[in-house]
Amino acid sequence: MAMLGALWAIFLYAPTERVQGDVQRIFYVHVPMAWVSYLAFFVVFVASIGVATGRRPGWDAVGRSSAEVGVVFTTLVLATGSLWAKPIWGTWWTWDARLTTTLVLWFIYLGYLLLRANVPDEERAARYGAVWGIVGFIDVPIVHFSVELWRTLHPEPVVLRSDGPALPAAMLMTLLVAVVAFTLLYVLILSQRIQLERVRERLRLASSLLP
Amino acid sequence: MDSLGYLFAAYALVWAGLAAYLYYLAHSVAAAREEMRHLEAALRDDQARQHED
Numbered sequence: 001m002a003m004l005g006a007l008w009a010i011f012l013y014a015p016t017e018r019v020q021g022d023v024q025r026i027f028y029v030h031v032p033m034a035w036v037s038y039l040a041f042f043v044v045f046v047a048s049i050g051v052a053t054g055r056r057p058g059w060d061a062v063g064r065s066s067a068e069v070g071v072v073f074t075t076l077v078l079a080t081g082s083l084w085a086k087p088i089w090g091t092w093w094t095w096d097a098r099l100t101t102t103l104v105l106w107f108i109y110l111g112y113l114l115l116r117a118n119v120p121d122e123e124r125a126a127r128y129g130a131v132w133g134i135v136g137f138i139d140v141p142i143v144h145f146s147v148e149l150w151r152t153l154h155p156e157p158v159v160l161r162s163d164g165p166a167l168p169a170a171m172l173m174t175l176l177v178a179v180v181a182f183t184l185l186y187v188l189i190l191s192q193r194i195q196l197e198r199v200r201e202r203l204r205l206a207s208s209l210l211p
Numbered sequence: 212m213d214s215l216g217y218l219f220a221a222y223a224l225v226w227a228g229l230a231a232y233l234y235y236l237a238h239s240v241a242a243a244r245e246e247m248r249h250l251e252a253a254l255r256d257d258q259a260r261q262h263e264d
Contacts, residue, residue, distance in 0.1 A: 023214040026221045033225070072232050076225055083221040087214055185229070192236045199243040206250040 002181035006174075014174040026084040028174055032182035033073045033080070034102075039186060040070030041109065041140050048133030051126050060126040061201065063133055065193035067112050069186060074106045089153060097146040098154035105143055108136040122204070 010028045017024035047063030081099065082092045093099065112132045119125035142149075147156050159165045165172050 021214045023217050025218055029222065029225050072228070076228050079224055079228075080221045083217050083224070087217050189229075189233065189236070192233070192240065196236060196240045196243060199240060199247060203243060203247055203250065206247065206254060209254060 002177070002184050006178040006181040009174040009177045014171050015168065017171075020088060023084060023087050026080050028178045029182075030077060030080045030084065031175060032178045033077045035179055036182050036186045037070050037073045037077055037105075038140055038144070039183065040066045040073060040190075041105070041137055043190075044070065044109070044112070044133040045137040048130040048137075051130035052134065060129070061194050061197035062190075063129065064116055065190055065197050067109050067116075067133065069189050069193055071106065071109045071113060072189075073186070074102065074109070078102060078106060094153060096154050097150035097152045098143065101139060101143040101146045105139045108132075108139055112136060 006028070010025055014025065014028065016022055043066040044063045047059045047066065050059030051063060078099075081102075085094070086092050112129060115132060116125050116129050119128060146152065147154050158167050159172070159175065167175065
């Protein structure tokens with residue numbers, strides 16, 4: 001329902017941007033998915049602290065699941081960013097600070113998933129993953145503040161600004177509805193992914209009981 | 212490709228990507244549950260054999 005409301009707002013309620021035209025509507029999925037990526041990696045960070053302080057295996061399943069969901073959303077953020085950049089900047093990709101730090105973020109969590117998949121001992125994989133999940137999160141604030149720390153082509157923040165949002169009310173409302181819809185979608189996908197992790201954990205336990 | 216083409220491509224990619232991932236998750240959960248059922252049946256058989264012995 002929230003997603004249908006967001007789609008209605010994006011295509012029928014939000015006004016067409018004067019300079020960029022209809023392609024600016026990519027913003028209403030690009031920004032919420034970037035927010036969901038930050039949230040997903042923050043959940044990995046918190047879960048990793050849980051694992052590092054000895055609260056396994058519940059936290060480990062949450063962290064591993066959220067990392068995978070975060071990578072999916074970051075992939076879509078990079079792809080939609082490219083599809084916006086081509087008509088606006090005239091190029092699919094540029095080594096701009098925001099784009100480069102986001103690509104680094106994608107590689108960090110892809111590395112996390114590869115590590116988890118390739119360490120056979122579950123206990124050790126969880127410990128290594130916890131360290132990776134804590135250290136890797138350092139890149140999230142770097143990505144967020146990259147547009148302020150360096151001179152970049154990427155647009156500056158339009159909502160989280162010291163002088164208040166720089167968007168017309170209808171655009172801001174559409175963005176907020178989309179953020180809520182994508183956050184709910186993240187919660188739904190994460191719960192599905194955690195469920196998978198729990199069934200796999202039960203499978204590992206049951207397999208160890210068989211002679 | 213004009214401006215609308217890029218817009219369409221972006222939205223198609225987002226929904227196709229999310230749908231594919233949700234399908235993969237649902238399929239993986241169903242496969243893992245099926246494997247769990249087989250394992251539980253094997254465990255029950257094993258316990259029954261141990262009882263008979």
